[in-house]
Amino acid sequence: MTLHCLRLNGLADTGKIRVTIKVLSHPRYLALVRTVTVTVAEISGMPKSVREHVKLAVDEACANVIRHAYRGDSGKNIGIRYEVSEKGFEVVIDDEGLKAAPEKIKGRDLSKVKPGGLGTHFIRRAFDIVKFDARKKKGNRLHLVRQRKDGKWK
Amino acid sequence: MEINIREYKGGKVIEVLGEIDLYSSPLLRNQLMFFVKKKESLLIVDFGGVSYIDSSGIATFVEGLKGVMSFGGKMKMFGLRPAIMEIFSFSKLDKVFDIYGTIEDACNS
Numbered sequence: 607m608t609l610h611c612l613r614l615n616g617l618a619d620t621g622k623i624r625v626t627i628k629v630l631s632h633p634r635y636l637a638l639v640r641t642v643t644v645t646v647a648e649i650s651g652m653p654k655s656v657r658e659h660v661k662l663a664v665d666e667a668c669a670n671v672i673r674h675a676y677r678g679d680s681g682k683n684i685g686i687r688y689e690v691s692e693k694g695f696e697v698v699i700d701d702e703g704l705k706a707a708p709e710k711i712k713g714r715d716l717s718k719v720k721p722g723g724l725g726t727h728f729i730r731r732a733f734d735i736v737k738f739d740a741r742k743k744k745g746n747r748l749h750l751v752r753q754r755k756d757g758k759w760k
Numbered sequence: 761m762e763i764n765i766r767e768y769k770g771g772k773v774i775e776v777l778g779e780i781d782l783y784s785s786p787l788l789r790n791q792l793m794f795f796v797k798k799k800e801s802l803l804i805v806d807f808g809g810v811s812y813i814d815s816s817g818i819a820t821f822v823e824g825l826k827g828v829m830s831f832g833g834k835m836k837m838f839g840l841r842p843a844i845m846e847i848f849s850f851s852k853l854d855k856v857f858d859i860y861g862t863i864e865d866a867c868n869s
Contacts, residue, residue, distance in 0.1 A: 633783035
């Protein structure tokens with residue numbers, strides 16, 4: 607079992623939900639990440655179509671950590687924190703791998719048919735804010751935010 | 761993910777069951793490339809049992825399609841669930857792959 611920590615604090619009074627998991631950087635744990643992502647999204651009241659986009663986007667972000675930050679090393683850690691509030695659905699993904707170069711990350715031209723380059727499109731479709739935390743010194747911290755307005759998911 | 765192979769009207773039907781992601785797509789790639797190497801002229805992918813696909817799965821099919829096209833073969837797909845079809849449409853690959861509702865439609869086209 608590689609799920610090191612699962613903490614669910616449903617703060618009913620404030621409407622906030624916080625969940626933190628840590629998994630090894632092995633692709634077999636992506637299914638677990640998807641399950642937790644979609645469950646937290648469901649608790650937040652997100653409609654199914656949006657949940658599916660968010661699930662795919664978080665999966666893609668974690669797959670990028672495995673492939674690029676850890677270069678396929680399956681023995682490293684990936685931390686994923688979910689926070690749901692009135693403002694929206696935030697996911698923070700932490701790794702201790704190679705630094706990403708955000709300015710070089712862009713999806714492929716969708717009019718060109720070739721393998722790869724779709725993950726970035728899926729992530730940007732699901733989240734309004736996609737931002738690496740430049741303050742993190744070792745590894746990467748990716749912030750993903752799906753906003754909601756007047757309590758409703760956009 | 762599980763893969764089952766059967767014959768249908770001269771083609772190889774690749775039935776995929778479950779989730780296609782970074783973990784499972786190498787197995788799918790091996791299967792597709794096995795048929796590409798054998799120059800199978802018609803590959804028919806049964807998507808009816810696919811509940812999820814990510815970019816690595818899509819990339820695997822793009823690679824497979826390019827492989828079969830290199831010797832004049834064909835790859836057809838059928839039975840995609842709406843959520844899976846939506847991913848192909850968003851990726852603008854619904855116009856690239858031959859996608860059908862049923863295996864009969866795929867074989868009769």
